[in-house]
Amino acid sequence: MTEVDLADLRFEEGAHLLLARALGRVAVGEEIAVRGRTPDLDIHLRAWARAEGHGFGLLDGGAGFALRRGPAQSARWQGAEQAGRPDPALPGAVVNQPPSHWGLAARGATVEAGALDFRFTLAGKSQLWADEAARLYAQAVASQWNPHTAVDWNASFELPEEVEDAVVQLMTYLIENETAALVVPSRFVAQMHPHFREVLQLLAIQAADEARHIEVFTRRATLKRDRLGLSTVGGQASLKTLVDEPDFAVASFLLSVMGEGTFLTLLRFLERHAPDPVTRAVTALAAADEARHVAFGVAHLRESALADPFLLERLAASVHRRHEALRHTAGLNQEVRDALVLLAAGGWEHKQLRLGSLRVAQLLADMDVGRRNLLRRLGFDDERAAALSGLHTRNFM
Amino acid sequence: MSHAGALLLGAVAYDPKVVAIWDGFREYFAERGLDFDYVLYSNYERQVASHLAGHIHVAWNSPLAWLQTEAAAAKLGRRAEAICMRDTDRDLRSVILVQQGSPIHEVGELAGMRVGVGAKDSPQGYLLPLDLLAQSGLNVGRDLSVVPFDVLLGKHGDHIGGERLAVEALTRGEVDAACILDGNYLAFAQAGLLPSGSARVLARTALYDHCNFTVLDDAPAEQVARFRELLLEMSYADPKIRPLLDMEGLKQWLPGRTEGYLPLAAAVERFGALQPFLAELGL
Numbered sequence: 001m002t003e004v005d006l007a008d009l010r011f012e013e014g015a016h017l018l019l020a021r022a023l024g025r026v027a028v029g030e031e032i033a034v035r036g037r038t039p040d041l042d043i044h045l046r047a048w049a050r051a052e053g054h055g056f057g058l059l060d061g062g063a064g065f066a067l068r069r070g071p072a073q074s075a076r077w078q079g080a081e082q083a084g085r086p087d088p089a090l091p092g093a094v095v096n097q098p099p100s101h102w103g104l105a106a107r108g109a110t111v112e113a114g115a116l117d118f119r120f121t122l123a124g125k126s127q128l129w130a131d132e133a134a135r136l137y138a139q140a141v142a143s144q145w146n147p148h149t150a151v152d153w154n155a156s157f158e159l160p161e162e163v164e165d166a167v168v169q170l171m172t173y174l175i176e177n178e179t180a181a182l183v184v185p186s187r188f189v190a191q192m193h194p195h196f197r198e199v200l201q202l203l204a205i206q207a208a209d210e211a212r213h214i215e216v217f218t219r220r221a222t223l224k225r226d227r228l229g230l231s232t233v234g235g236q237a238s239l240k241t242l243v244d245e246p247d248f249a250v251a252s253f254l255l256s257v258m259g260e261g262t263f264l265t266l267l268r269f270l271e272r273h274a275p276d277p278v279t280r281a282v283t284a285l286a287a288a289d290e291a292r293h294v295a296f297g298v299a300h301l302r303e304s305a306l307a308d309p310f311l312l313e314r315l316a317a318s319v320h321r322r323h324e325a326l327r328h329t330a331g332l333n334q335e336v337r338d339a340l341v342l343l344a345a346g347g348w349e350h351k352q353l354r355l356g357s358l359r360v361a362q363l364l365a366d367m368d369v370g371r372r373n374l375l376r377r378l379g380f381d382d383e384r385a386a387a388l389s390g391l392h393t394r395n396f397m
Numbered sequence: 398m399s400h401a402g403a404l405l406l407g408a409v410a411y412d413p414k415v416v417a418i419w420d421g422f423r424e425y426f427a428e429r430g431l432d433f434d435y436v437l438y439s440n441y442e443r444q445v446a447s448h449l450a451g452h453i454h455v456a457w458n459s460p461l462a463w464l465q466t467e468a469a470a471a472k473l474g475r476r477a478e479a480i481c482m483r484d485t486d487r488d489l490r491s492v493i494l495v496q497q498g499s500p501i502h503e504v505g506e507l508a509g510m511r512v513g514v515g516a517k518d519s520p521q522g523y524l525l526p527l528d529l530l531a532q533s534g535l536n537v538g539r540d541l542s543v544v545p546f547d548v549l550l551g552k553h554g555d556h557i558g559g560e561r562l563a564v565e566a567l568t569r570g571e572v573d574a575a576c577i578l579d580g581n582y583l584a585f586a587q588a589g590l591l592p593s594g595s596a597r598v599l600a601r602t603a604l605y606d607h608c609n610f611t612v613l614d615d616a617p618a619e620q621v622a623r624f625r626e627l628l629l630e631m632s633y634a635d636p637k638i639r640p641l642l643d644m645e646g647l648k649q650w651l652p653g654r655t656e657g658y659l660p661l662a663a664a665v666e667r668f669g670a671l672q673p674f675l676a677e678l679g680l
Contacts, residue, residue, distance in 0.1 A: 012586040053648030072648040075634035114636025
C-alpha cells in the first residue's frame with residue numbers, strides 16, 4: 001500500500017496536496033496509508049476525505065489512517081474536451097467552429113464538460129483566421145515604440161503661422177480617423193471566440209497602436225498651439241459608416257484594406273513633405289504600424305474569400321453601398337485638402353503652390369494605385385479593382 | 398405539466414443558491430419522467446409543521462428537523478422515514494477549539510469560561526458540543542458563560558455564519574473556546590481565518606449524521622421510490638448534475654440511516670430542545 005508520511009505538516013500548510021497526489025496515483029477504490037504527527041490530523045483527515053468523496057478509516061493497531069480513493073475526481077473529467085492545441089501550425093490546433101462552451105479556456109486546455117455557453121458571435125475560422133496572424137502579432141509586439149522616447153519632442157523648429165496651422169489641421173483630421181481605427185476592431189474583439197487567440201491578440205495590439213497614434217498626433221498638434229483644428233460633418237459621416245458596420249469581414253475590408261491602405265499612402269506623403277522633424281517622425285512611426293494592419297486585413301480576407309465564394313461580391317457591394325450613403329456628403333474637408341497642398345508646396349510662391357497641387361494630385365493617384373493593388377490581391381480583376389477603388393470615400397479612411 | 402400529481406418537496410432557503418439547486422434537480426427528475434416540484438420555507442419549524450399537515454410529501458431536513466418530525470410523528474401514531482442522504486452527511490464531528498497557548502487542557506477547566514457557540518438551533522455549533530460539555534460534568538447553564546453567535550435562527554446552523562463568528566471571537570480572545578463542525582475547522586484553517594497552529598482541539602463529539610430526505614407514512618409510495626432511485630442514480634460524472642451536487646456539497650447520494658442521529662437525540666433530550674416546538678404543535 002502507498003504510504004504518505006505527513007510528519008508535522010499541517011493541512012493548512014499543504015498536507016492535502018501530498019494526499020491528493022498519492023490518491024491520484026492509485027486506482028479508484030484502492031487505499032493509501034497516511035501517518036503524521038500533527039495533533040488534529042485525524043479530524044482534518046476525516047473532514048477532508050468526506051468533502052472530497054474519499055473513504056476514511058483507521059489502520060490496524062493504531063498505525064495511522066487509510067484513505068480509499070473515491071470516484072469523484074476522475075468523474076469530474078469524464079467527457080472533458082481538448083480545446084485544440086496551442087501551436088496553430090499543428091494539425092487540428094485551430095478548429096473550424098469552436099464550441100461556445102469552450103469559452104475563455106486557453107487553446108489547448110482540457111475543458112470540463114458542462115461549462116456554460118458564451119455568446120461569441122464571431123466563431124468561424126473562415127471568417128476570422130489568417131495563418132499570418134501569429135507572425136504579424138509577433139512583429140507588432142517587437143515593433144512597439146514608446147511615444148515619449150521614439151520622437152524627439154524637443155527638436156527645435158519654427159514654422160510660418162499658416163504652415164503650423166496646416167499641420168494642426170492635418171493632425172486633427174488624423175486623430176479623428178485613428179479613433180475610428182481604434183473603435184472598429186475593438187468592437188469585434190469582444191465578439192470574437194478566444195480560440196482564435198492570435199487574431200484576438202493582433203487586433204488588440206492594433207487598437208493599442210491606434211492609441212499611440214492618437215497620442216503622438218495630439219502631442220504634435222499641441223506642440224505650438226492650445227487649440228486643435230476643424231472636424232467636419234462630411235468627415236465624420238464617412239467614419240460613421242465604418243463604426244456602424246456590423247459585419248466583421250466588411251468592416252475589416254473597408255477599414256483595413258480600403259481605409260488604412262489609403263492612409264498608408266497619405267502618411268508616407270506627409271512623412272516625405274513634413275515641414276518639421278516632429279511631424280516627420282510621428283507620421284513615419286504611424287505608417288509602419290498601419291502597414292501591418294493592412295497586411296492582416298488582406299491576409300485574412302484573402303483566406304476568407306477562398307472559403308466563401310460570395311465574399312468578394314459582398315465586399316464589392318459594401319463599397320457601392322458606402323458610396324451611395326456618402327454621395328451627398330462633402331468628403332475630405334477643404335481645410336485638410338488645402339493643408340496638404342500647402343505642406344507639399346513648402347511656400348506661397350505661385351511656382352510652389354502649383355507644385356504642391358501637382359503633388360496632391362499625384363497623391364490621389366498613388367492612393368488609387370495602392371487600393372487597386374490591394375483589391376487585386378484579394379482576388380478582384382483589374383477592371384473591378386479600378387471601379388471599386390474609384391468609389392472609395394473621398395475622406396480617405 | 399400536471400400540477401396535481403407532482404411529488405412535492407420542502408426545503409429551507411438558507412441561501413439563494415437553494416433555488417438554483419432545486420430548479421436543476423427538478424429538471425433532472427422531469428427528464429426522467431418524475432413530476433416533481435419544490436416549496437421553500439424560511440425555517441425548519443414551518444417546514445416540519447407543513448410536512449405533518451400534508452402540504453409536502455418529502456422534506457429535506459436538518460438533523461434537528463428530522464428529530465422534530467420523528468418525535469411529532471410518534472406522538473401522532475405515525476411513522477417517519479429517512480430515505481436518502483448525502484455522502485457528506487455521514488460521520489461528522491464537532492470540535493471545541495481553544496487557542497494554542499490557552500491554559501485550558503481539560504474540558505472541566507472550561508468552568509467559568511466563555512464558550513462561543515453557533516446558532517442556538519445548530520446541532521453542530523450548539524447542541525452537540527454543549528452536550529459534550531454536559532457529559533463531562535459541566536452544567537451548561539450555571540458553569541459556563543455561553544456566548545451565542547446566532548446567525549439565521551430557524552436554519553438549524555445550515556448557514557455557517559455563527560460558527561465563523563465564534564472562531565473570529567476566539568482568535569480575538571473574546572471567548573475562551575469555540576464550538577464548530579470539523580469540516581468548518583478545516584475550511585477556516587485552510588482559508589487563513591485560523592492562522593496555522595493558532596488553535597487546538599480541546600474536545601471532540603462522537604460521530605454523527607446530518608441531513609436527510611424525510612417522508613411520512615402517507616407519502617405516495619411509488620413516486621417516493623422513484624425519487625429515491627433517481628437520487629441514488631445521480632452521477633458526479635454527469636456535467637449537468639455536477640454543478641448542482643457541488644452547490645449542495647456532495648459527490649453522491651446514499652441511502653438514509655438513522656443510527657447517526659442518536660448523539661443529537663441525547664443532546665436534545667438533555668436540553669429539552671424539542672418540547673417548545675412540540676408544544677407549539679399542540680403535541
